[in-house]
Amino acid sequence: xxxxxxxxxxxxxxxxxxxxxxxxxxxxxxxxxxxxxxxxxxxxxxxxxxxxxxxxxxxxxxxxxxxxxxxxxxxxxxxxxxxxxxxxxxxxxxxxxxxxxxxxxxxxxxxxxxxxxxxxxxxxxxxxxxxxxxxxxxxxxxxxxxxxxxxxxxxxxxxxxxxxxxxxxxxxxxxxxxxxxxxxxxxxxxxxxxxxxxxxxxxxxxxxxxxxxxxxxxxxxxxxxxxxxxxxx
Numbered sequence: 001x002x003x004x005x006x007x008x009x010x011x012x013x014x015x016x017x018x019x020x021x022x023x024x025x026x027x028x029x030x031x032x033x034x035x036x037x038x039x040x041x042x043x044x045x046x047x048x049x050x051x052x053x054x055x056x057x058x059x060x061x062x063x064x065x066x067x068x069x070x071x072x073x074x075x076x077x078x079x080x081x082x083x084x085x086x087x088x089x090x091x092x093x094x095x096x097x098x099x100x101x102x103x104x105x106x107x108x109x110x111x112x113x114x115x116x117x118x119x120x121x122x123x124x125x126x127x128x129x130x131x132x133x134x135x136x137x138x139x140x141x142x143x144x145x146x147x148x149x150x151x152x153x154x155x156x157x158x159x160x161x162x163x164x165x166x167x168x169x170x171x172x173x174x175x176x177x178x179x180x181x182x183x184x185x186x187x188x189x190x191x192x193x194x195x196x197x198x199x200x201x202x203x204x205x206x207x208x209x210x211x212x213x214x215x216x217x218x219x220x221x222x223x224x225x226x227x228x229x230x231x232x233x
Contacts, residue, residue, distance in 0.1 A: 010075055014084065017067050018145075021088055021095070024060045025141040027053065028095050031102035032137065032200065036130040038109045039123055039193065050106035057099035064092045083217060087210040091144060094203040098137060101196040101203075108193040115186040123190065125172065129165035129197050136162065136204040144207055149215050149232055152208035156225065162201035169194050 031050050038046035068089050071077070077085060112123075136158055143151035170191065177187045212220050218231040 010071075010077075013067075013071050013075075014081070017064060017071065017085075017088060020060070020064050020067070021092055022141060022145060024057065024064065024092060024095050025137070025144075027057055027060070028099045028102065029134065029137060029141070031057070031099050032130075032134045035102040035105040035109070036127070036134065038106055039130070040127060042109065042113050042123075044110055044113055047106035047109045050102050054099060054103045057096055061092050061096040065089060080214070080217075083214050087214045091207050091210050094206045098200050098203045101199050104196045105193050108189045108196070111189045112186050112193075115189070125169060126190075126194055126197060129162055129169065129194065132158070132162045132165060133197050133200040133204070136201050137207075140204040140207040140211075143211055147211060147215050149212055152211040153225075153228065153232065155208035156205055156228065159201050159205040162198055166194055166198040 031053050034046050034050045034053075037043060038050065068085055072082075072085060075081075136155055139151060139155050139158075142148075143155065173187055173191055173194075177184050206221075209220050212218060212228065212232065216231055220228045220231060223231075
């Protein structure tokens with residue numbers, strides 16, 4: 001994902017840390033898939049596997065940050081390289097938070113199973129949002145590997161679809177609880193779970209914004225889509 005430098009060692013270090021980020025992304029993506037499977041199948045073992053992976057994700061985030069600090073201290077990069085290293089650090093943090101959300105989903109799934117209300121809840125309706133969130137993260141990682149700003153813009157637009165699915169699900173869940181108050185406790189767990197899925201989409205969106213920052217040097221956080229597209233022209 002990086003350009004060649006006069007120092008082949010520096011180039012190797014940049015590629016190495018970028019590969020670690022992609023490895024972390026793959027690990028987190030696996031967590032999401034396991035968490036969604038646990039939700040749809042009410043599988044406590046799948047939920048446990050998600051939670052067991054959490055410490056590996058946290059450890060890798062710390063290792064990548066140490067490596068980045070070492071590169072900055074030794075190489076004193078400027079301009080585009082410094083933007084890349086900063087964006088890698090922020091992307092790593094977002095991936096770790098995606099892992100946190102997957103872990104949260106797993107914990108909520110176990111809580112719902114233990115409540116005894118699992119089969120009565122409309123969990124299958126979360127599949128669309130979960131698939132959208134997982135797909136958005138996959139697209140973000142691919143766009144990051146290629147520094148593809150067009151793909152980044154597409155991700156920013158697609159995040160709205162997850163938000164709409166979340167809003168729709170909340171309305172359905174409120175109706176469900178009103179019809180059967182006995183499920184309120186488990187339904188609240190499901191509500192927090194749905195929010196975790198929505199947050200995964202937000203983190204994918206953040207990664208897309210960092211891609212634009214690397215390539216164009218423009219900070220497009222908290223800006224309109226029109227302003228973002230203008231910055232890319």
